Amino acid sequence: MTYANNWDDSGIEVVIGIASFVDARTVAVESPNDDDDGIGSSEKREYTANNILVACGGEPDMPKIPGVEYCITSDGFFDLEQQVTMSSDTFTDS
Secondary structure, rough: OOHHHHHHHHHOOOOOOEEEEEOOOOOEEEEEEOOOOOOOEEEEEEEEEEOOOOOOOOOOOOOOOOOOHOOHHHHHHHOOOOOOOOOOOOOOOO
């Protein structure tokens, strides 16, 4: 499962582009528009909603340290067959 699957399941519309707020409930997004002629253009649309999330995006990066092969990123967490759970009993003071 990925973030995109979770968004789809929740009825969230994902719009990719450069966003700016017009007012408290409206955001204008300039999105790339790939034309057949190979010349990229952009399209600007406004979206109005009670709740708007503007996310900058990014990709996880794994450090170059011994043992990194046993680690996962936050993206990998959603790919696990069984989700990991923790309780305060998991950690003990030594």
